[in-house]
Amino acid sequence: xxxxxxxxxxxxxxxxxxxxxxxxxxxxxxxxxxxxxxxxxxxxxxxxxxxxxxxxxxxxxxxxxxxxxxxxxxxxxxxxxxxxxxxxxxxxxxxxxxxxxxxxxxxxxxxxxxxxxxxxxxxxxxxxxxxxxxxxxxxxxxxxxxxxxxxxxxxxxxxxxxxxxxxxxxxxxxxxxxxxxxxxxxxxxxxxxxxxxxxxxxxxxxxxxxxxxxxxxxxxxxxxxxxxxxxxxxxxxxxxxxxxxxxxxxxxxxxxxxxxxxxxxxxxxxxxxxxxxxxxxxxxxxxxxxxxxxxxxxxxxxxxxxxxxxxxxxxxxxxxxxxxxxxxxxxxxxxxxxxxxxxxxxxxxxxxxxxxxxxxxxxxxxxxxxxxxxxxxxxxxxxxxxxxxxxxxxxxxxxxxxxxxxxxxxxxxxxxxxxxxxxxxxxxxxxxxxxxxxxxxxxxxxxxxxxxxxxxxxxxxxxxxxxxxxxxxxxxxxxxxxxxxxxxxxxxxxxxxxxxxxxxxxxxxxxx
Amino acid sequence: xxxxxxxxxxxxxxxxxxxxxxxxxxxxxxxxxxxxxxxxxxxxxxxxxxxxxxxxxxxxxxxxxxxxxxxxxxxxxxxxxxxxxxxxxxxxxxxxxxxxxxxxxx
Numbered sequence: 001x002x003x004x005x006x007x008x009x010x011x012x013x014x015x016x017x018x019x020x021x022x023x024x025x026x027x028x029x030x031x032x033x034x035x036x037x038x039x040x041x042x043x044x045x046x047x048x049x050x051x052x053x054x055x056x057x058x059x060x061x062x063x064x065x066x067x068x069x070x071x072x073x074x075x076x077x078x079x080x081x082x083x084x085x086x087x088x089x090x091x092x093x094x095x096x097x098x099x100x101x102x103x104x105x106x107x108x109x110x111x112x113x114x115x116x117x118x119x120x121x122x123x124x125x126x127x128x129x130x131x132x133x134x135x136x137x138x139x140x141x142x143x144x145x146x147x148x149x150x151x152x153x154x155x156x157x158x159x160x161x162x163x164x165x166x167x168x169x170x171x172x173x174x175x176x177x178x179x180x181x182x183x184x185x186x187x188x189x190x191x192x193x194x195x196x197x198x199x200x201x202x203x204x205x206x207x208x209x210x211x212x213x214x215x216x217x218x219x220x221x222x223x224x225x226x227x228x229x230x231x232x233x234x235x236x237x238x239x240x241x242x243x244x245x246x247x248x249x250x251x252x253x254x255x256x257x258x259x260x261x262x263x264x265x266x267x268x269x270x271x272x273x274x275x276x277x278x279x280x281x282x283x284x285x286x287x288x289x290x291x292x293x294x295x296x297x298x299x300x301x302x303x304x305x306x307x308x309x310x311x312x313x314x315x316x317x318x319x320x321x322x323x324x325x326x327x328x329x330x331x332x333x334x335x336x337x338x339x340x341x342x343x344x345x346x347x348x349x350x351x352x353x354x355x356x357x358x359x360x361x362x363x364x365x366x367x368x369x370x371x372x373x374x375x376x377x378x379x380x381x382x383x384x385x386x387x388x389x390x391x392x393x394x395x396x397x398x399x400x401x402x403x404x405x406x407x408x409x410x411x412x413x414x415x416x417x418x419x420x421x422x423x424x425x426x427x428x429x430x431x432x433x434x435x436x437x438x439x440x441x442x443x444x445x446x447x448x449x450x451x452x453x454x455x456x457x458x459x460x461x462x463x464x465x466x467x468x469x470x471x472x473x474x475x476x477x478x479x480x481x482x483x484x485x486x487x488x489x490x491x492x493x494x495x496x497x498x499x500x501x502x503x504x505x506x507x508x509x510x511x512x
Numbered sequence: 513x514x515x516x517x518x519x520x521x522x523x524x525x526x527x528x529x530x531x532x533x534x535x536x537x538x539x540x541x542x543x544x545x546x547x548x549x550x551x552x553x554x555x556x557x558x559x560x561x562x563x564x565x566x567x568x569x570x571x572x573x574x575x576x577x578x579x580x581x582x583x584x585x586x587x588x589x590x591x592x593x594x595x596x597x598x599x600x601x602x603x604x605x606x607x608x609x610x611x612x613x614x615x616x617x618x
Contacts, residue, residue: 195618196618219618220618223523224526224527224615225615244583246584248584249582253616254527255616302527316549324525326527336592336610337590338592339592427568430570
């Protein structure tokens with residue numbers, strides 16, 4: 001059995017090679033003149049378009065010409081993927097004709113862009129308004145030490161050019177907004193969502209639906225990743241709103257900066273995104289134009305051709321899947337079947353209310369839709385409940401520092417901590433009873449709640465809370481006060497947390 | 513295992529395991545009948561998990577209004593729960609229910 005299939009595969013490969021050689025011969029005899037007289041058409045100018053605006057918009061004729069031929073270097077460069085039956089010359093030309101936009105040049109965008117550039121996509125646009133930071137380097141593999149401080153789009157494009165100078169790279173060095181999204185995405189055939197917040201994910205999906213662009217969307221956090229291809233084919237596949245009609249509560253949303261992320265996990269998701277992108281683009285290549293192997297008489301082909309409409313007809317039952325990756329799980333990769341298009345979807349159903357106009361004029365507020373910028377996440381404190389790092393440092397020098405409670409989790413506390421601080425993670429603080437709750441309890445539960453060992457027994461020892469950035473410590477102050485377990489003690493938040501401490505008091509304390 | 517309970521596997525991913533003391537997989541013998549005598553469904557399981565298995569006290573990170581909060585995908589034997597009747601789906605012995613928090617990082 002195996003012998004047979006290897007043999008037939010061998011034959012297929014020989015046929016493909018012959019086919020490509022024939023095409024190469026054709027090209028040599030006829031096309032070289034084309035590439036000489038019309039040099040700009042064979043490959044897009046590499047440096048061009050690096051500034052925000054695309055200069056001349058090529059006429060459709062130009063675009064066609066540009067896509068028609070591959071030069072000899074390109075045959076050598078792309079040969080390893082071209083000899084795959086899924087690619088072929090038609091597929092490679094399709095890639096060259098394609099314009100792909102990556103939104104986000106971070107942990108997902110870097111590997112995705114690297115493989116798309118390598119594969120020979122004709123035009124690659126990248127949107128990002130951030131600068132490269134040292135904390136990016138463990139996962140954002142297109143950025144390097146010497147590029148810290150540079151705009152990410154500039155950094156990534158210079159790296160991509162070193163992989164493949166052929167594509168046209170377009171830098172969009174600004175933040176995507178509802179107002180500019182239609183114009184930005186409109187120039188491309190396919191979009192990759194490599195961003196990091198719910199609001200951008202809804203916005204990009206809405207724009208893709210309105211413009212009829214397929215969308216490859218992935219995300220990652222800690223050791224988990226998710227990947228889904230949306231609006232594919234446009235108008236048929238579900239959009240982001242179909243999959244997630246309601247945004248998550250803001251307090252449940254963590255960025256990679258807050259929750260952490262393992263480099264290869266987000267990297268794997270970015271790589272998978274590039275595969276999905278290539279699949280979407282290659283599906284548009286016209287395989288019917290392929291030369292038929294000589295041993296296949298034309299009479300056999302119509303039988304093949306019959307298969308094609310059958311495939312298209314089965315689209316109605318097309319199923320949609322999401323890939324989820326859980327690196328530390330026993331079954332790291334799983335593919336789950338999704339519900340599909342939602343009949344009441346606000347963006348992509350006949351009942352849709354979202355329009356290009358409502359995006360362009362900014363009347364859609366994605367931040368508000370997603371519950372605000374997390375502003376409700378952390379409670380405001382009064383002046384008496386806050387102390388700045390310099391003042392607190394003085395108190396410590398005078399041995400008046402009271403109890404310093406570090407509310408980070410034990411992993412972070414184990415990385416670095418202030419001397420004599422004790423670790424009570426915020427998750428533990430949140431288990432404290434609240435007075436209101438206590439009063440509402442029935443008799444049985446109302447018996448006195450034991451005071452945790454880490455709280456002072458007297459009423460004079462001040463209690464200070466600290467954390468990484470000064471957010472969770474605010475919650476801790478409020479929560480301890482509401483618990484009613486402490487009476488009379490000063491309870492304060494060390495403002496700005498260990499980050500401020502490192503910047504203003506002790507520069508040797510690690511920033512992370 | 514008595515007939516009064518059904519054995520199911522609950523899996524947690526996307527960070528939800530942190531609410532469950534970092535347990536990614538729970539083997540549970542769920543009471544087969546809910547308080548009203550009907551067979552146990554997903555919403556019942558959600559409440560059961562909050563009461564018996566969840567270690568974090570922020571119940572609203574998992575459950576809101578009697579079902580999972582927005583931003584959690586529920587997969588019944590690897591298929592979106594909306595294909596199976598959502599919270600009303602009646603649990604069967606040996607079902608695997610996966611709760612995944614949607615991720616937004618990148």
